[in-house]
Structures are given as C-alpha cells and as structure tokens.
Amino acid sequence: MSQPVSRYLHPFDVAHHPSLEPEVKRAILASWASDRNAVESQPGMRKPPELGKPVGIDDIFDAMKSLDDENRPRRSQ
Template sequence: MLDHADNIIDLNAILHPGSVYDHPRDVIADPTLSIGEKRAILTSWASDAASVASSPTLRELPGSDKAVTIDEILEALASLDHHPKGPPGGKPVRTRSVERTGLAA
C-alpha cells in the first residue's frame, strides 16, 4: 500500500478496500497499514451498507466478489485491541457483603 522509497500511498486500498483485500485477515496482515487505517477499513466492511441483502450476517465490499461473515470482521477488529491481562486497578475487593449493601440503600 505504501511505497516507502517514493512515499506514495495507494488510496485505492483505503477508498475501495474490496478491490485490494478479500478477507479481514488480509487487512490485519498488511504491514503498511496503521492500526487506524485497519480499523477504518474493517469498520466500513462491518457497516450495514456492506451487508448482503439476502443474508444480513454476510458483508461484501464494493469491488469484491467474496462475502465474509460479520463475525470474521468483528474478530479481526477485536484483534486490533490490546486487552490487559487483568482488570485495571487489579482484582476487586469487597469490603461489605452484598446483602448488607442492598439493605442500606
């Protein structure tokens, strides 16, 4: 997508991703795309505008003849997020029982 020697960006991949990518994993695997660009492409693919009329769980990008499931797209989007191993702030600790808290309200 980006020719580093000439600093030229292939806008076709951004504006018409169906002509470049066949599957969400192809978008994720493209090393020349930033995370924001990958997210934008996958989000446009997940949009209802890309849904197949006869099967709303499928999406097809303009310029592509292949359909993918919404689950494959959402899985690819989720892979872009870096989740912490534990909840923020550590493990929650209760100082009161749930029953006593409910009675106090």
C-alpha cells in the same frame, strides 16, 4: 486512504498488513461491517462490490479483535 479497499480480500489481510496504521485498519474493517453493502436478507454477511464472495461479519469482528490483542499491553510475570 491511499490504497483501495479492493486490494484486501479478507479481514485478516487488513489486520495483518504491515504498513497500515491501526486507525486505517479499523476504518477499513468498520466500513466492511457497516450496513451500506450488506447482503439483502443476510445481515451477517458482507459482499463489497469489489470482492468475489461475501465476508462474514464474524471474520470482520475477529480481525478487529486481533488488532485489540496486538495493542494490549503485555503483563510481565
């Protein structure tokens, strides 16, 4: 990855970044959702070392869902 994860402060910063490929966005979001740096006794919260506050797992999942919504083919009416 050419840009450090610490550059992004919120999952939607990643999801809406104009120059990142969808696969890179998913990789960053998936790393945030992993248990590697989970806040002890609060698995629903994340706090990567470079961020000042925990990132809610719901925010991560919402950002991932927004990627799916962007890539879903639109139905013509």
